[in-house]
Amino acid sequence: MPRADADLIAAPDAPDSSPEVSSTEHIVAAVTRAIVEHRLLPGAKLVEQKLGDRFGVSRTVVRQALFRLSELKLVHLEPARGAFVAAPSIKEAREVFAVRRMVESQMLRELIAHIKPADIRKLKAHLKAERGAVARIDVPTRTKLLFDFHVRLAEVLGNQVLVDLMQELVSRCSLITLMYQSADNAQNSNAEHAQLLKAIEARDTDLALQLLHDHLESVERQLIEAPRTEPRTSAPT
Ligand SMILES: [Zn+2]
CATH class of the missing domain: 1.20.120.530 (GntR ligand-binding domain-like)
Known part of the structure; x- marks a missing residue:
């Protein structure tokens, strides 16, 4: 089973954070970095609740971030199953x-x-x-x-x-x-x-x-x- 999940995604570093950058973008950046650093592997499940807790944001914000990541083709959204790191063949x-x-x-x-x-x-x-x-x-x-x-x-x-x-x-x-x-x-x-x-x-x-x-x-x-x-x-x- 692929390793999941929010535990592998570091919260953004404070020096990179600027007030204008939205919470959504923070999550997008953190997930992207976890993929770059191979902490999140293709197929890993991204759990909304855990991401929300990790970043201290609502599930609505988490969903926006996951949607943005799916537009970037980094995340695959499956109805009723949730969000997964994409796994292109x-x-x-x-x-x-x-x-x-x-x-x-x-x-x-x-x-x-x-x-x-x-x-x-x-x-x-x-x-x-x-x-x-x-x-x-x-x-x-x-x-x-x-x-x-x-x-x-x-x-x-x-x-x-x-x-x-x-x-x-x-x-x-x-x-x-x-x-x-x-x-x-x-x-x-x-x-x-x-x-x-x-x-x-x-x-x-x-x-x-x-x-x-x-x-x-x-x-x-x-x-x-x-x-x-x-x-x-x-x-x-
Ligand atoms: Zn080129």
């Missing part, structure tokens, strides 16, 4: 990457035809933020920013359906990325994004497509194969 992860290759290749072709200098500037600013989060080993933020780069690319085309689709696709990898992406892997991803943006700026479609494929392939390998061939000692058994 290898098959699902592979399917997500296959769809990403299809969608993002075509997206990149169109993007290179339409991108404007202002878009490039925005994307460069995004890469700088990524680099900062990678450097300070802020795992939840770097995970989000590394995913968001692909969503930012989709936004260039101004097609909301595509943006929503990209958001959905990258979110489905949140849990495995939080658990398994090493600092080195994150740094590589950031460097690969920078190379890709350079090729986009140079409007070199062939190079951009090659870099995108290499990037998606290396991320897929890091997340799906590496963790299962080299079990991490930090993970509870």
Whole structure:
């Protein structure tokens, strides 16, 4: 049986707390951190009452946090059974990457035809933020920013359906990325994004497509194969 539950989730550190941050966000951040640190494993049950006691909040607030976590694809809500840490299968992860290759290749072709200098500037600013989060080993933020780069690319085309689709696709990898992406892997991803943006700026479609494929392939390998061939000692058994 997977280890549960609220006992493994530390209450937020006081120095990180600011009055504006709501209780909901505190719980979301604490659960995310517990996943990053492998204190909460895929499939673990999250008990509303225990979370409420731990954070000193009502069950309504706990439910809001669990709903937000389910939107982030970190938690799976099952009617009448409760909330569980998501447990994406290898098959699902592979399917997500296959769809990403299809969608993002075509997206990149169109993007290179339409991108404007202002878009490039925005994307460069995004890469700088990524680099900062990678450097300070802020795992939840770097995970989000590394995913968001692909969503930012989709936004260039101004097609909301595509943006929503990209958001959905990258979110489905949140849990495995939080658990398994090493600092080195994150740094590589950031460097690969920078190379890709350079090729986009140079409007070199062939190079951009090659870099995108290499990037998606290396991320897929890091997340799906590496963790299962080299079990991490930090993970509870
Ligand atoms: Zn990426």
